[in-house]
Every structure is written in structure tokens, then in C-alpha cells.
Amino acid sequence: MLASLMNKDGALVSCGQGFMTLEFLKSLHKPFCELLEPKFDFSVKFNALELDDSDLAVFISVIILSGDRPGLVNVKPIEDLQDNMLQALELQLKMNHPDSPAVCQTAPENDRPPQIVTEHVQLLQLLKKTELDMDIHPLLQEIIKDLY
Structure with missing residues (x-):
């Protein structure tokens, strides 16, 4: 999961061979900063x-079973499966973290991951449409190539 490669200061990139600082990320022009900055914020909390x-x-199964993904035709069965997985996540966290009620409350109620996934897909689609018109630094081209 991408969160394991990030901390409050930055992220490992290119299979762990480089480190991109949060300051560098914020200096990027749109849509790159919009693509990655929310993931930093989420990763630190996560x-x-x-x-x-x-x-x-x-937890990842809950994210995968997001009913608001672009292009999804039959949403209801996916949302039903996601509800079941949310219940499973709640039970899993109660069993594994009985002394940490904050973990049990925070993770299942956090609806931000599916939203991040949807936003990520939309921004990647925008990048695919516009990247030919952009003059992108070779390092950024390598990072983008690894994203999709």
C-alpha cells in the first residue's frame, strides 16, 4: 500500500531508490500536486x-469495493459487498486492537479512502489526456509512468 512508502516529510519513489519531499511536491504545478498531496495527508493519519x-x-478490500468508481455500471451489489466488508473490518479491528478504541472508531468511519481513489482515477485520466501537451521534467515522467 502506498501509505507505507510515505511519512510526514515525503515519500519513497522509484522502487525505494529516491525520496520526494513534501516541499517538492507542493512546488509542482497542477495536476501533479493535486494528485499526490491528499495522499500524503491521508498516509500520515493512516x-x-x-x-x-x-x-x-x-481495509483494502473496503477501498476496492467502492461503488463510486468511474465507469462502474451496477453499483448496488458493489456497495452491498462494501457494507459487509466494513462490518468485517470493524470486527477485525476490535479483535486485533481491543485496547485501542480510537483505531476501531477511526478506520471504519473514514470514508476518505474511496474518495481519494475516485479523485486519483479522475486526475490520472486528465493526465493521460494532457501529458502529451506538457513539457515534463524527466524525473516526473518516470514517477508518472510508475503511477499508471
Whole structure:
């Protein structure tokens, strides 16, 4: 998961061979800063939860089962599955973190990840349409290539 590659100061890029600072990210022109900055904010909060691999597996399934993805035709069955996975996530967190009620309340109620996914897909589609017209630094081209 991308959050594991980020901290409050920046993110590892290019398979862990480089580090992009948050200041560098903020200096980028649109849509690059819009693409990555919300993920930094989410990652810092998400990493503070200290979820283990089994927690992450259920959490990621909730994100994958987002009914508001662009191009999705039959939304209701996906939303029903997501509701089931939200219940499973709540149980998983209660079992794995019985002494941390904040974790049990924060993760399931956080509806930001599916929204981030939707925004990410929309921005990537914009990049695909406009990147031919942009004069992009080679380092940024490499980062973008790794994103899609």
C-alpha cells in the first residue's frame, strides 16, 4: 500500500531508490500536486493507526469495493459487498486492537479512502489526456509512468 512508502516529510519513489519531499511536491504545478498531496495527508493519519497486515487486507478490500468508481455500471451489489466488508473490518479491528478504541472508531468511519481513489482515477485520466501537451521534467515522467 502506498501509505507505507510515505511519512510526514515525503515519500519513497522509484522502487525505494529516491525520496520526494513534501516541499517538492507542493512546488509542482497542477495536476501533479493535486494528485499526490491528499495522499500524503491521508498516509500520515493512516500510518498512525499502526494496522497489521490482516487489518490492511480487510481495509483494502473496503477501498476496492467502492461503488463510486468511474465507469462502474451496477453499483448496488458493489456497495452491498462494501457494507459487509466494513462490518468485517470493524470486527477485525476490535479483535486485533481491543485496547485501542480510537483505531476501531477511526478506520471504519473514514470514508476518505474511496474518495481519494475516485479523485486519483479522475486526475490520472486528465493526465493521460494532457501529458502529451506538457513539457515534463524527466524525473516526473518516470514517477508518472510508475503511477499508471
